Amino acid sequence: MRDVKGQCLCGAVTLTASVDNPILRACHCDMCRRHTSSMFLSLAITEGSLTVDGPAKSYRSSDWAERGFCEICGSTLWYGTVHDGARHPAAGLFENAAGAPLKLEFFEDMTPDGYDLSGNHRKMTTEETIAMFAPSEEGNSQ
Numbered sequence: 001m002r003d004v005k006g007q008c009l010c011g012a013v014t015l016t017a018s019v020d021n022p023i024l025r026a027c028h029c030d031m032c033r034r035h036t037s038s039m040f041l042s043l044a045i046t047e048g049s050l051t052v053d054g055p056a057k058s059y060r061s062s063d064w065a066e067r068g069f070c071e072i073c074g075s076t077l078w079y080g081t082v083h084d085g086a087r088h089p090a091a092g093l094f095e096n097a098a099g100a101p102l103k104l105e106f107f108e109d110m111t112p113d114g115y116d117l118s119g120n121h122r123k124m125t126t127e128e129t130i131a132m133f134a135p136s137e138e139g140n141s142q
């Protein structure tokens with residue numbers, strides 16, 4: 001376990017989190033693409049370890065999600081889920097993206113035609129991604 005520190009483009013917002021063998025996750029959904037202009041790359045951190053200081057704002061992007069940004073420079077800060085208050089920080093805020101390897105892509109089938117991420121990692125389709133995060137209503141344990 002180690003602490004990693006990050007900051008937005010202008011430096012007004014600073015972040016600290018604990019990581020243990022951290023990984024990167026890419027999301028290609030429409031909302032992440034618009035929020036970042038490309039894809040949202042998040043750094044997997046120890047749950048509940050994120051602290052954010054400075055002029056951070058949150059935009060409620062859907063019934064279940066909110067997205068953090070710096071009020072001054074507009075940097076993307078996090079993707080958050082409303083029901084549990086979890087926040088997944090943007091990997092690019094941290095030096096060398098915390099040295100973490102890309103391990104997972106969400107909504108891989110929504111990647112624009114003009115690019116594709118290389119590498120030997122798991123790529124989840126829209127159907128698989130939704131199945132992973134949707135509340136269980138059919139009696140399965142996930």
Ligand SMILES: [Zn+2]
Pocket residue numbers: 008009010011012013070071072073074075
């Ligand atoms: Zn800023």
